[in-house]
Amino acid sequence: GFNVHFAKMGDDLSVAPGQTVLAAALAKGMRLPASCTRGVCGTCKTKLLEGKVDMQHEGGIRQREVDQGFFLPCCSKPLSDLVVDR
Numbered sequence: 372g373f374n375v376h377f378a379k380m381g382d383d384l385s386v387a388p389g390q391t392v393l394a395a396a397l398a399k400g401m402r403l404p405a406s407c408t409r410g411v412c413g414t415c416k417t418k419l420l421e422g423k424v425d426m427q428h429e430g431g432i433r434q435r436e437v438d439q440g441f442f443l444p445c446c447s448k449p450l451s452d453l454v455v456d457r
């Protein structure tokens with residue numbers, strides 16, 4: 372798995388292979404904004420400061436936002452260690 376560092380919270384999270392960032396965070400009891408949990412609503416949208424993800428969203432983010440570095444933790448699996456702006 373990969374490590375996710377939450378820059379503002381100062382917390383670290385281990386994400387198992389095949390697990391989304393949000394699922395791992397919720398399993399650990401972290402409180403992150405989320406609603407649909409499947410890439411539709413955009414509630415979980417977060418800036419990715421470092422690293423790469425495999426994001427399979429359902430319209431909850433615009434390409435322009437992806438270009439600006441945002442991602443949806445509910446439908447993204449890490450492809451590297453990550454640093455996120457939370």
Ligand code: FES
Nearest residue numbers: 406408413415445
């Ligand atoms: Fe709805 Fe992530 S919780 S897009």
